[in-house]
Each structure stands twice: as C-alpha cells, then as structure tokens.
Amino acid sequence: MSIASKGNTVKVHYTGTLTDETVFDSSREREPIQFTVGAGQMIKGFDSAVEGMKVGESKKVKIASEEAYGPKNPEALFNVPKNQLPEGMEPQVGMQLEATQEDGRSQLLVVAEVHETEVTLDANHPLAGKDLVFDIELMEVV
Numbered sequence: 001m002s003i004a005s006k007g008n009t010v011k012v013h014y015t016g017t018l019t020d021e022t023v024f025d026s027s028r029e030r031e032p033i034q035f036t037v038g039a040g041q042m043i044k045g046f047d048s049a050v051e052g053m054k055v056g057e058s059k060k061v062k063i064a065s066e067e068a069y070g071p072k073n074p075e076a077l078f079n080v081p082k083n084q085l086p087e088g089m090e091p092q093v094g095m096q097l098e099a100t101q102e103d104g105r106s107q108l109l110v111v112a113e114v115h116e117t118e119v120t121l122d123a124n125h126p127l128a129g130k131d132l133v134f135d136i137e138l139m140e141v142v
Contacts, residue, residue, distance in 0.1 A: 002055045002141035006038035009142040012050060015135045019062070024127065032139045043068045046134060053138040063132045072129035079118045091119045 004010045011032040016025045027033050035041040037051050045063030053059065065071055085091060095111040113120035 004037050004050050004053045004138055004141055006051060007036065009034060009036050010050060010138060011140040011142065013137045013139055014046075017133045017135075019131050019133060021133075024132075034142070043132075045132075046136070049134065049136055050138065053136070055138050055141060058135065058137040060133065060135050063134065065129050065131050068130070068132045069125040069128045072124050076123040077112060077120055078123070079115075079120050081118050085119070097121070 011034045013027045013032045014025075015023060015028060017023050035047075037047060040047070042050075043063065045061070045067030048067070049059065049061040049063070082091065085097075091111045091114050093111055093114060097109045097111065099107050099109055101107055107123060108126065109121045109123055110126065111119055112122040
C-alpha cells in the first residue's frame with residue numbers, strides 16, 4: 001500500500017470548512033488536487049496532515065490559523081479614495097475587488113469599511129486569522 005512521503009506527488013480530495021462548519025472549498029465536484037508533499041505548494045498544516053497517509057485513507061484535521069494562512073495583518077488594511085475605484089462602482093462591505101500588483105500578479109482585496117470619501121480595503125487572505133478544518137482523502141501517490 002502506498003504511503004504519502006515527503007517528495008511524493010499525491011492526489012487528494014478534500015472539503016475545507018471553518019470551525020462553524022461553513023464550507024469554503026471542496027474538490028469533491030472536480031478532479032482531486034495534485035501536489036508534491038513537503039514542497040510548500042499547500043498550506044503547512046494541510047501538507048503535514050497528508051504526509052504519512054495511506055492511499056484510500058481519510059482523516060479530519062483542524063489546522064490553526066498559524067499553520068494555514070496566518071494571522072490577520074493590520075498593516076494589510078489601507079484606505080483608498082472612492083474616486084480611485086472603477087467609475088460607477090458602489091462599494092459595499094464584503095465586496096471583493098481584484099488589483100494588479102507591480103509584478104503583474106493579481107491580488108484579491110475585500111472592502112472592509114465604506115466611508116463618505118474613501119473605502120478601507122483589506123489585502124489579507126480571506127482565510128487569514130481563521131482556524132480551518134479539512135476532511136482529506138488520499139486518492140493516489142503518483
């Protein structure tokens with residue numbers, strides 16, 4: 001029986017939930033996710049949970065925010081004048097915007113607060129500061 005070890009490429013199915021059981025992502029309706037164990041392609045806690053699993057094995061793991069997307073960084077909050085938003089946009093708390101960084105990569109921003117002349121945007125990962133729960137099933141060691 002194949003066991004997932006550091007350096008192995010694996011395929012897993014997963015369902016990720018918040019601690020209140022709200023599902024934020026799942027591979028169950030698509031192909032399993034493929035990654036190399038220990039290569040830093042996944043959040044640290046997920047990567048660690050898969051290492052040592054046997055093909056066909058399932059497990060449920062709770063991953064603290066420090067082993068997931070880290071704590072919320074207050075320095076990732078910043079204000080932008082409303083006139084710098086796309087014309088006609090009516091910003092609302094929770095609205096997601098996509099910005100292009102200087103290196104060409106895109107970044108997700110969330111409207112955290114709306115003020116009269118400006119908005120506060122949050123550049124933290126949407127799951128930063130949250131403990132996560134994953135149901136993981138190792139499908140294959142490639």
